[in-house]
Amino acid sequence: PRGVLAARRRRALVVGLGGGRDADPPMAKSSFAERRLRATDTATSRFVEPVPTVMPDAARAPHAAAMPHEASQRSPAAATRVQLDDALVVPAGALIRGYLRCRSLLLAGDLVGNVHCTGGPVVIRTGASLKGRLVATGDVYVSGTVGDTGGGAVITTRGKLTLAPGARVDGDVRCGRLELHEGAVLQGVAKGCED
Incomplete structure (x- = not known):
């Protein structure tokens, strides 16, 4: 029974940014996450159970994305692949309000509030939105929308910030490295984390 439960929790979820030819169909993007989502309301926010996920292309190195030049050789719109271990999944159609703290995040729905991720990567899919600071x-990896009405940086990361085609960020960003694809919009100033 324990092995069966562990095997069920290790099901694969493919995260596609930009919707390339090897991205999963829209129905599959949210159906697995929606089945695994367990939410209970609290006074200020919702708790969502983390779901372990594994990416086939990134299995050779933890938390690794496919190299940009490899993706462009397969197809100009090929999906970036990211491994998410114990990711907090917010499925398409979900709305969460409040402060969120997690290890890694896969956002396919809407989140209103500030987010603090302390480990793995953060993926904001096409059609998803974050109204707050990250x-x-x-x-x-952003292919959705991120914005905040207050001043200051809306995204702060010591790692690499990738703005995929169709991404929109309204506000300043602070990052170790910035990868800005054609079709992405950054309405703000990009600064390094060393500043």
């Missing part, structure tokens, strides 16, 4: 220690 502080992360790992890499951040």
Whole structure:
């Protein structure tokens, strides 16, 4: 029974940014996450159970994305692949309000509030939105919308910030490295983390 439960928790979830030819169909993107989502309301926010996920292309190195030049050789719109271990999954159609603290995050729905991720990567999918600030220690991949009405940096990460085609960030960003793809919009100033 323990082995069966562990095997069920290790099911694969493919995270596609930009919707390339090897991205999973839209129905599969949220159906697994929606089945695994367990939320209970608290006074200020919701708790969502983390779901372990594994990426086939990134299995050779933990928390690694496929190299950008490898993706461009396969197809100009090929999906960036990221390994998410014990990721907090917010499925498409979900709305969460409040402060969120997690190790890594896969955002496919809407989140209103500030987010602090202390380990793995953060993925904000196409159609997802974050209205607040994001502080992360790992890499951040955005193909959705991020913005905040207050001043200051909306995304702060010591890792690499990737803005995929169709991404929109309204506000300043602070990052170790910035990868800005054609079709991405950054309405703000990009600064290094050393500043």
